[in-house]
Amino acid sequence: MDPMDFLEADELLRFFHCNKTEMSCMENPHIFLNQLRDHNLIPEDSYKKVSRMKSKDNMKKGLYDILDWLEKERSEHIYVFWRCVFKDTIMNQYPILRELRKSLMDGSFHFYTQLPEKVEQEETDERKRKGTSEDEEGEEKQASSAKKKRKQRRRSGCDLEEEQPGPSSQLTPSHNKKSKKIIFSSPLKKGEKSDIWTWAIYKSQLPVTCGVQKGMLNKDRLAKGEKSIVVNRKWYTPTEFERLAGKKNYKNWKLSIRCSDTPLLKLIQDGHLKSVRYKGGCKKSKRSLFPSNTAITVINGEEDEDEEDRESLSERESSPDVTDEEGETEEEPQTSSGQTVFKVTCGALVGTLHKKRFASGTCGKSIRTETSWMNPEEFMREVLTEKDASWRKDVLWEGKPLSVLIEAKILKIHSLLCTCKLCSRDPNDLDNQRNDDDCCICKTEGEEKLVECDECPRSFHQECHLPHVEDTILEDDAPWVCTFCVFRRNQQWRYSSELERNAVMTHQISSHMLECQYLLLSLYSADEEQTFATNPSLYLGDYTSLIKTPMWLGNVADKLQRNHYQSVGEFVSDVELIFTNCASYNKDNAEFLAVGVRLKELFDREFKNAFSIHEDAEL
Numbered sequence: 001m002d003p004m005d006f007l008e009a010d011e012l013l014r015f016f017h018c019n020k021t022e023m024s025c026m027e028n029p030h031i032f033l034n035q036l037r038d039h040n041l042i043p044e045d046s047y048k049k050v051s052r053m054k055s056k057d058n059m060k061k062g063l064y065d066i067l068d069w070l071e072k073e074r075s076e077h078i079y080v081f082w083r084c085v086f087k088d089t090i091m092n093q094y095p096i097l098r099e100l101r102k103s104l105m106d107g108s109f110h111f112y113t114q115l116p117e118k119v120e121q122e123e124t125d126e127r128k129r130k131g132t133s134e135d136e137e138g139e140e141k142q143a144s145s146a147k148k149k150r151k152q153r154r155r156s157g158c159d160l161e162e163e164q165p166g167p168s169s170q171l172t173p174s175h176n177k178k179s180k181k182i183i184f185s186s187p188l189k190k191g192e193k194s195d196i197w198t199w200a201i202y203k204s205q206l207p208v209t210c211g212v213q214k215g216m217l218n219k220d221r222l223a224k225g226e227k228s229i230v231v232n233r234k235w236y237t238p239t240e241f242e243r244l245a246g247k248k249n250y251k252n253w254k255l256s257i258r259c260s261d262t263p264l265l266k267l268i269q270d271g272h273l274k275s276v277r278y279k280g281g282c283k284k285s286k287r288s289l290f291p292s293n294t295a296i297t298v299i300n301g302e303e304d305e306d307e308e309d310r311e312s313l314s315e316r317e318s319s320p321d322v323t324d325e326e327g328e329t330e331e332e333p334q335t336s337s338g339q340t341v342f343k344v345t346c347g348a349l350v351g352t353l354h355k356k357r358f359a360s361g362t363c364g365k366s367i368r369t370e371t372s373w374m375n376p377e378e379f380m381r382e383v384l385t386e387k388d389a390s391w392r393k394d395v396l397w398e399g400k401p402l403s404v405l406i407e408a409k410i411l412k413i414h415s416l417l418c419t420c421k422l423c424s425r426d427p428n429d430l431d432n433q434r435n436d437d438d439c440c441i442c443k444t445e446g447e448e449k450l451v452e453c454d455e456c457p458r459s460f461h462q463e464c465h466l467p468h469v470e471d472t473i474l475e476d477d478a479p480w481v482c483t484f485c486v487f488r489r490n491q492q493w494r495y496s497s498e499l500e501r502n503a504v505m506t507h508q509i510s511s512h513m514l515e516c517q518y519l520l521l522s523l524y525s526a527d528e529e530q531t532f533a534t535n536p537s538l539y540l541g542d543y544t545s546l547i548k549t550p551m552w553l554g555n556v557a558d559k560l561q562r563n564h565y566q567s568v569g570e571f572v573s574d575v576e577l578i579f580t581n582c583a584s585y586n587k588d589n590a591e592f593l594a595v596g597v598r599l600k601e602l603f604d605r606e607f608k609n610a611f612s613i614h615e616d617a618e619l
Helices: 009-018 020-024 030-038 044-051 056-073 075-085 095-106 108-113 123-130 134-150 219-224 238-244 264-269 307-316 376-381 403-407 427-432 483-494 501-505 513-526 553-561 568-585 590-611
Strands: 205-210 213-218 229-231 234-236 341-346 349-354 450-452 459-461
Touching: 009 020, 009 056, 009 075, 009 095, 020 056, 020 095, 030 044, 030 056, 030 075, 044 056, 056 075, 205 238, 213 219, 213 238, 229 238, 234 238, 341 376, 349 376, 483 513, 483 590, 501 568, 513 553, 513 568, 513 590, 553 568, 568 590
Parallel strands: none
Antiparallel strands: 205 213, 213 229, 229 234, 341 349, 450 459
């Protein structure tokens, strides 16, 4: 992989700036200069001037001046420069170029990304120099001339020979030793085997593929949740790279993107890669898919903060532990287990508190229930109405009040002056907190728009939801209601009497599309690790030798969307095949076997509920 394919122009220019001196010290730079001249990178007069120099010191100074001129006048051609000097024939002549290319490949060049600011010489010094008398200049010239006469040839820090050899001496064996050809291959000894992600050359980036698409993965960017895969000098998130490869239906980049035929999921599990859930720059939209005549009640969160919370926030206003006042939240502190989601209760009410959304008792809708997102104060008021009630002591985590997490600095209360989006009173910022930040189905946010339900806190990508949300539907400004909510709204009156399972299996699926979509989305939502979302044969080498007919949720969803099923029984048969295959393949893997059993029980339970099947009527 060529470093030019994954490095930006400013990085290459900064790298050039930091290595001009080293390159100017190369021995016999004539071939190097010829290469630059052949690519029209240096002026002809400068080339001739330096090429005629006999003194090695003068040649080094002249070469440095050429490189300095190139940086200032030809910086837009930095890609051309590095590509022409990184040719094998050129690098075979100059070891320094081999070292520089290696530095770019293994990522050690990032040492140069933090440089002190360049300081120009003060004007007063310049004037002092201009004010030097002619007599003083004459004396300096005489002294310099005398020193030159007495000066004997010495070796500099980067000189290896005393004088540049003439044309005849260059033909002697001592100066015509053939350079060893550079070969970029495995650093392993013959017969050794190792995974490429352990090689030193791939310390900071890895070559990855998704189908036939190739790219270079930057490990640090992946760990920060940034765009981390570069293709032709353009950065992509893993989800975007997956779509670029035409694999968007896989919906799990950790399995579809591979390094040396190994899914990234395995590298993450083995600790070779670190990954966070991608936030991206996704925009949310609320659009109509199903007609809704129900009034939507939105909690706008504009109530005044209670006195207790104000006092607490004021105490922390000058504390170094609160978030900064520039509108950005601090990096979240990690607990010993890295926990960022906490199950909380208040009386009989249950919810999950998400650390990244927490700002204070009344800022940041950080607690999610089945029906909505709430801030801690709202969550508490759903159950308690007493005036002396306090979210700090009445909202519990593992039987302990939330104040325990605050005192341990696991949860941090934002300053009263904080201007981040969690603390903002802007209606748009408040509205964005009403729904999930990630897709309910694929568990990622990605770069696509998230379509938000107006009756529940769920969000979906257009193609993750069933049925898919078409672009034409997005143009409608009416409220949008997801399949989960439509199903529950209609379930009360859909079936007036209980049905038998056998009879349901023979029904035309066109009359029961809503139930089947609801069942499949329920499985997707419950499959937190997306274990059953994609084709298992893509990441399990021996799967097809043990399982004759692979089946996965993505395949069922695609067939359901394309109306390939004729009856409810055909749909159920494919879903049950997923669990049958899981049980057959994972006989000796209790962990995955248990996941399959749990999802099968969920499907059976929801199937009976969806079609009002009486238990005694089951086979």
